Amino acid sequence: MSWFRRPSRPADPLLAELADALAPDRVRNDGAQRSLTSHDASVFDGGVSGPVCFPTTTEEVQAIMRIAERHGRAVVPRGAGTGLAGGAIPLGAPVVVCTGKMNNVIQIDLENRIAWVEPGVINLDLSKQLRPKGFHFAPDPSSQQVCTLGGNVANNSGGPHCLAYGVTDAHVLALEVVLPDGQVARLGGLEDEPDGLDLRGAFVGSEGTLGIATKIAVRLTPNPPAVRTMLLSFSSVRDAAQTVSDVIAAGVVPAALEVMDQRMVTAIEAYVGAGYPTDAAAVLLAEVEGLEAGVDIDVAHIERIGRANHATDVRLAGSDAERAALWKGRKTAFGAVAQIAPDYYLHDTVVPRAKLADVLEQVYEIVDRHDVLVLNVFHAGDGNLHPLLVFDAREEGTLERVHAAGAEILRASLEAGGVLSGEHGIGVEKQQYMEELFTAADLDHQNRLRQAFDPACRANPGKVLPMGHSCADIQALRAVPTGVWG
Amino acid sequence: MSTLASTDATIADFAAAVGETEPVAVRGGGTRWRLGGALTGSARIVEAPKGIVDYQPAEMIVTVRAGTSTADLHRALAEHGQTCALPERGGTVGGAVVVGENRLDRMGRGSVRDAVLQVRYVSADGEVVTGGGPVVKNVTGFNIPKLMTGSLGTLGLLAEVVLRTNPAPPVQRWLRAESVDPRDLRDIVLRPGAVLWDGTSSWILVEGHAPDVDAEIERLAARADITTAAGPPELPPHRWRLSPSDASQADRVVEGEFVASIGVGTVWATTAQPVREPDPVAAQIADRMKHLFDPTGRLNPGRSTWT
Numbered sequence: 105m106s107w108f109r110r111p112s113r114p115a116d117p118l119l120a121e122l123a124d125a126l127a128p129d130r131v132r133n134d135g136a137q138r139s140l141t142s143h144d145a146s147v148f149d150g151g152v153s154g155p156v157c158f159p160t161t162t163e164e165v166q167a168i169m170r171i172a173e174r175h176g177r178a179v180v181p182r183g184a185g186t187g188l189a190g191g192a193i194p195l196g197a198p199v200v201v202c203t204g205k206m207n208n209v210i211q212i213d214l215e216n217r218i219a220w221v222e223p224g225v226i227n228l229d230l231s232k233q234l235r236p237k238g239f240h241f242a243p244d245p246s247s248q249q250v251c252t253l254g255g256n257v258a259n260n261s262g263g264p265h266c267l268a269y270g271v272t273d274a275h276v277l278a279l280e281v282v283l284p285d286g287q288v289a290r291l292g293g294l295e296d297e298p299d300g301l302d303l304r305g306a307f308v309g310s311e312g313t314l315g316i317a318t319k320i321a322v323r324l325t326p327n328p329p330a331v332r333t334m335l336l337s338f339s340s341v342r343d344a345a346q347t348v349s350d351v352i353a354a355g356v357v358p359a360a361l362e363v364m365d366q367r368m369v370t371a372i373e374a375y376v377g378a379g380y381p382t383d384a385a386a387v388l389l390a391e392v393e394g395l396e397a398g399v400d401i402d403v404a405h406i407e408r409i410g411r412a413n414h415a416t417d418v419r420l421a422g423s424d425a426e427r428a429a430l431w432k433g434r435k436t437a438f439g440a441v442a443q444i445a446p447d448y449y450l451h452d453t454v455v456p457r458a459k460l461a462d463v464l465e466q467v468y469e470i471v472d473r474h475d476v477l478v479l480n481v482f483h484a485g486d487g488n489l490h491p492l493l494v495f496d497a498r499e500e501g502t503l504e505r506v507h508a509a510g511a512e513i514l515r516a517s518l519e520a521g522g523v524l525s526g527e528h529g530i531g532v533e534k535q536q537y538m539e540e541l542f543t544a545a546d547l548d549h550q551n552r553l554r555q556a557f558d559p560a561c562r563a564n565p566g567k568v569l570p571m572g573h574s575c576a577d578i579q580a581l582r583a584v585p586t587g588v589w590g
Numbered sequence: 591m592s593t594l595a596s597t598d599a600t601i602a603d604f605a606a607a608v609g610e611t612e613p614v615a616v617r618g619g620g621t622r623w624r625l626g627g628a629l630t631g632s633a634r635i636v637e638a639p640k641g642i643v644d645y646q647p648a649e650m651i652v653t654v655r656a657g658t659s660t661a662d663l664h665r666a667l668a669e670h671g672q673t674c675a676l677p678e679r680g681g682t683v684g685g686a687v688v689v690g691e692n693r694l695d696r697m698g699r700g701s702v703r704d705a706v707l708q709v710r711y712v713s714a715d716g717e718v719v720t721g722g723g724p725v726v727k728n729v730t731g732f733n734i735p736k737l738m739t740g741s742l743g744t745l746g747l748l749a750e751v752v753l754r755t756n757p758a759p760p761v762q763r764w765l766r767a768e769s770v771d772p773r774d775l776r777d778i779v780l781r782p783g784a785v786l787w788d789g790t791s792s793w794i795l796v797e798g799h800a801p802d803v804d805a806e807i808e809r810l811a812a813r814a815d816i817t818t819a820a821g822p823p824e825l826p827p828h829r830w831r832l833s834p835s836d837a838s839q840a841d842r843v844v845e846g847e848f849v850a851s852i853g854v855g856t857v858w859a860t861t862a863q864p865v866r867e868p869d870p871v872a873a874q875i876a877d878r879m880k881h882l883f884d885p886t887g888r889l890n891p892g893r894s895t896w897t
């Protein structure tokens with residue numbers, strides 16, 4: 105088949121039915137497309153993609169679900185593929201549903217302060233549309249230029265500004281969801297306390313294992329009239345972390361509190377020149393927003409706390425340009441890392457805020473022992489650590505050392521009273537650690553939640569729960585005929 | 591600050607009281623006893639354990655047993671200048687969580703749903719189950735706390751919760767406003783704690799740092815006739831669940847006298863809201879959920895979250 109011809113009806117019955125339900129050019133089964141969709145932004149391999157569909161409507165998503173069910177295939181939703189826990193990696197050649205062509209902002213309803221959007225809308229695109237109207241969508245993951253709102257919902261994503269406003273879950277009021285059996289459910293509502301169980305709350309953060317969100321009602325947050333951005337420098341990471349806990353303890357609720365360590369700052373400076381001091385052991389980027397008088401009170405308070413913790417320098421951005429430069433540094437941190445080593449593994453754990461400094465010290469000790477390089481840039485205000493291990497996977501034995509160090513970082517976080525993930529999810533990355541946090545009964549109840557939506561475990565099987573706790577998943581994976589395992 | 595130890599032993603006692611068979615119901619303060627329908631049959635009544643287990647003001651979280659009165663909880667939080675999303679109208683913490691009704695000043699204090707970080711409950715088979723985690727940000731596994739909040743105790747019987755707390759605003763002031771569209775009040779004030787409207791007058795809770803509150807009041811005074819109010823108006827007994835846009839037309843939508851929470855959607859009225867039809871597919875999921883969590887229907891029998 106030459107590439108410029110319209111694809112003809114495929115011979116394979118599954119592909120043929122999908123092509124009939126959508127359009128031949130929106131169902132792809134070529135090696136290039138399947139290879140692309142077999143990965144996400146995580147370091148995990150082992151994905152095998154089946155046919156890749158690009159629906160444009162809820163009805164098409166329903167049709168895909170029903171066809172996949174008839175052919176005994178699982179279905180994996182996929183947004184932009186920026187997930188870091190392997191949530192979108194297809195296991196066992198499922199039908200992959202890319203939401204990229206469902207990217208309309210359906211309605212902006214200022215009276216209810218909500219917007220109805222399709223799942224493929226890019227996070228930043230929504231905020232750009234809202235800004236002139238005086239609103240924005242508060243969750244701002246660092247990947248916001250590319251990640252989709254459907255992916256944000258599925259991973260309950262966070263971002264620097266979620267400290268004051270809450271993560272995605274606090275900003276999703278209602279969902280239209282296509283269940284794995286092809287039925288459409290409306291979850292939640294515009295009421296403050298919708299009737300019935302909070303199935304909307306159960307769906308947000310479910311990593312594509314309960315169905316596919318096809319419409320999302322998100323909350324709009326008014327843009328604050330006054331914003332102040334500060335950069336505090338410290339001669340130790342401990343002082344920066346202590347400042348964060350003390351600010352929270354003092355009852356100040358900044359919009360953002362982000363810490364970057366010296367190695368991260370050096371990488372950022374080499375990359376974009378944000379004006380961060382490269383001689384400080386750590387910097388704290390703090391932002392407060394609200395009304396004029398209050399933000400100045402908060403700035404003074406944060407400065408006092410920083411100085412009491414031996415801040416070597418406290419800088420307040422004097423202009424919008426300076427503010428933008430400070431944020432540019434933080435927001436390009438991951439790009440900067442690419443300059444240091446070809447591969448990175450971004451971890452994501454949460455610890456009580458009072459334990460930040462202790463756990464960070466352990467992180468440095470662990471990576472030293474495993475001879476791995478770490479950079480730290482993280483949502484300190486929530487206690488959300490992001491140790492970023494950089495390496496060159498081509499070097500023999502490196503990946504093993506990176507995984508060994510990662511496992512120890514996870515355990516150190518759990519021992520400090522923390523949890524496995526603050527915003528990236530479990531996916532295939534942390535399944536095997538779930539039993540260290542939860543009992544068999546706890547995991548069994550999580551599996552029941554899953555089964556109420558997806559009794560046959562056909563949506564994104566093999567994710568989140570460890571295999572032993574979701575036996576139906578194993579069946580769904582086994583149902584795949586041999587030969588399609590690529 | 592740990593005021594109680596051996597929490598596991600207490601929860602184990604509660605689990606033993608719940609047992610593994612026969613209908614059982616938890617009674618908290620009884621303030622919302624009839625919500626979700628009357629109990630059917632002869633359910634054994636049990637009480638959840640009481641007491642604040644661990645309160646860390648600097649961490650902004652509190653671990654509290656379900657049988658603790660919300661008044662005791664709020665008293666403990668107030669000692670450290672803090673508050674939380676649970677309403678303060680009597681009853682127990684567990685009751686407030688499984689009922690899931692938000693406070694009048696919900697816009698300022700957040701919702702109950704968003705405040706519940708971790709739950710420990712006794713399942714229908716008498717096991718102690720934990721969902722969520724004791725930190726402010728967490729996506730580790732499925733969101734059991736969301737499922738329990740507002741479940742009216744039909745999926746598990748709450749023993750203990752970890753709640754997010756918030757700093758109490760430095761200044762709060764209730765004002766009454768006449769001759770102004772209440773929706774404008776909400777647009778003038780950046781983050782009001784509450785905006786209420788009874789069809790004629792409006793009330794607004796302005797809060798924050800003192801100079802900001804003064805500035806907001808000045809802005810309000812330029813647009814409406816405002817006077818200081820002692821507090822919110824008295825609320826009629828029935829709760830209507832509407833969208834914010836419907837609530838701001840409560841005079842057309844709601845029968846009888848009402849107080850509408852503008853920007854939130856909840857309306858308190860002298861008449862009850864007509865029964866709403868649930869989404870049929872969501873109702874199927876909810877039925878399956880109930881069956882999976884409580885196959886014999888022994889937990890709070892007769893109660894349903896679709897009323």
Ligand SMILES: Cc1cc2nc3c(=O)[nH]c(=O)nc-3n(C[C@H](O)[C@H](O)[C@H](O)COP(=O)(O)OP(=O)(O)OC[C@H]3O[C@@H](n4cnc5c(N)ncnc54)[C@H](O)[C@@H]3O)c2cc1C
Nearest residue numbers: 183184185186187191246252254255258261262312317527
């Ligand atoms: C450089 C970089 C920075 C990042 N920074 C952050 C950050 O600051 N905060 C943060 O929280 N995350 C961050 N992430 C992680 C990632 O961007 C988020 O998890 C994002 O929300 C994923 O969106 P996506 O569209 O790429 O989803 P995908 O990766 O395509 O999918 C993620 C999961 O969502 C499911 N899914 C997708 N769409 C739907 C749908 N419509 N219905 C049901 N399930 C669906 C998939 O099956 C999968 O399980 C970062 C990632 C990168 C690469």
